[in-house]
Amino acid sequence: MDTQITNKNPQMRYKQRKEEKPLMATGLSYNKSKALRDRLYALIFLGPSLLVLIVFVFFPMFRTLYLSFFLTNNLGKPTVFIGFANYISLLSSSAYLHSLQATFIYVIAVSCLTLTLGLLLAQTASQKVRGISFFRTIFSGTMGVSVSVAAIFWLFIFNPSVGMLDQLANLLHLPAINWLTQPGWAMTAVVISTVWMNLGFTFLIFFGAIQSVPSTLYEAAQIEGVSKIYQFFHITLPMISPTLFFVSIITLIESFKSFGLIDLMTAGGPDNATNLLVYRIYQDAFLSGNYGLASTESVILALIIAFFTFIQFKVLEKRVNY
């Protein structure tokens, strides 16, 4: 009906647009057609990305949720509906709770160390000393290292027979540590490697943020005769707090999702000490073909990450100066 009217009066439409009086008697139909056209445009422009999101994000998301309520057969097809049984069996399994605990230890250790060391390096590299640009390059160097290369590099260092650390311990008459085969040490080794990997990116972001703090603030502080440490905590930190917030969220989420180094260095062992949630999902889905259980684990992991991000937004954001 509306379209008919507008089609009949093209002249009118033109006039209305010129006069910008959409609420006049005929304006109502014009308004509706404009809304229709807007929707059409929106569909044309957003449609493709919506389609991509549906295919690659929303469908897999709901499919995962769906699969988490089923037992899957050897072909990965859901066959038996079991309700929340997957969730119950997971949350009551000591192995899964162990993974959960290991993941929290790993995430907290990696996030804290990465943030502290990254900030320390960035602060050091911001000093105006001769030759500092060399160190700036070195500090951000790990950004260019791929996970597989890093894993090989660290495996060499941790090798029990011919490794660098083992030989060093020998030289100093210290007892040799089986870095990757003793539960506690394996976690330490993986944390060290991950922090090393993350450091380049964290350093670069912090460094950029520190560089952009107005120098007038420091000059004023110097005139007041304030110590460097005081300057760091009361000028630098508050000024870069948005960056700090951003990096802390990214690091947290990334360390929840750690996979490459774990797979290449310990494969989840020994005694599940480094079998983090993501690695467990991979094992259950792509090695054992147990898609139902793996989907359940994915849902739980998504909830955990969402919870932590929410907390960060609620608590940390209050301390951020924009």
Next chain:
Amino acid sequence: MKKINSYNSRPLLFLFLICIVLLTTLTGCSSAKADSKIQITFWHEMTGPAQVQLEKFVNEFNKSQNKYTVVPQFEGNYNEAVQKILNTHGTSASPAVFQSMDISTSQIYNSGYTTPVQKFINADNYNVNKISAVARAFYSKNGQQLSMPFNTSQPVLYYNASLLKKYDITPPPVDPSYSDISRVAQQLYARSDKKVKGLSVEIYGWLFEQFLANSGESLANNDDGHSGTPTAVNFSGTTAMTTMKWIQENIKSGAFMNYGSGSNAPTNEMAGFLSGKLGMFLQSSADISQLTAGTEDKLGITYYPHPDGQKSNGVSIGGASLWISNDKSRKVQRGSWEFIKYLMRSQNQAAWQAATGYLALNKDSQKEAVLQKLYQKNPAARIPSQQLARTVPNNTNSGIFMQGLIQERTLTQTAMEQIYDGKNIKSSLQDAEKQMNSYVKSLNQANK
């Protein structure tokens, strides 16, 4: 406003056109490449020397006849390949013939996605008795050959003969018991002033299965699945207890080296052995070529050890077999079978063993010049073949016909990790057993 728009859209349009041109040329290329031969896609998971030799076979097969072209494709590791095979079935991306690991046998069979090679064996009157009986038994069900055993290895014990000689230690006998091994390990550790570790047993579910096989104990009920779908497993029986106790005693004495589990473990273990820091280890016979190439030291090999006071039952095989998919035309399936037959030829099997250390399965291969030469150079290389030949297949040494064996390995490996770390043997094994039993229960429920 309009002007800017037209300026902006021009390079975009140009890019778009380039893309279209590129796409059409690319598809043109690929379609021009196809010829009149029947194409057979072959998925495999071989790396290193085995991959080189396998691709050589493929080239030779393609040249030897003009009906088929085999296209080999590497698919990553065994575990991931299984999921890829199952997930692509029925699409154009799926393979016509594929290699799949030993423990996936039941899973691949139950998928119903394959044509048993028995069909072609019968059609051709192919003399299957030429092929090793133990290897065939692993991949058959109710007397029907499901797939053709291909790369096949046996677990053996390796020792550094030069090192033992240096410290004046009598090498272990050809068919050693656990205490024979302990004796050598302790002596080596003591006489080398604790510089050389005596023994290593990788935390590897396959080796755990072999301990049970060699003493004739089933790992799963219903005769290891050969007489029906298993409903429960046995991880904590007499053999498992004895074996783990034996390992833990060696660990306590300091003579044992734990290289852990996962893909780095065998690499580190081999590095330790080749650098003279480890005297003995249990591993697949497929490592022979790497072990002889990497060191001046003389390599010694014995059969897989067995518990004291009993005879060895013989170990089962490891490795993988070749399957024919049933989602391809009859002609393609026929071509796949021709390719399999080609690989099983006596001289090809001999060349395969010489190049890789996987065992020649064709009984005629032992007479081939290339193997005779190998044995002359290194007499110990004969041992794995002898172990294979002397084993009489029965239900406990013909593999476990059961789904979910990957999980079984993960769980036994976790138990081994706990035991190697000094935890209680019985509770570690029973814990794994309990978890596996509940997994088996849900697996059987889902696959009914």
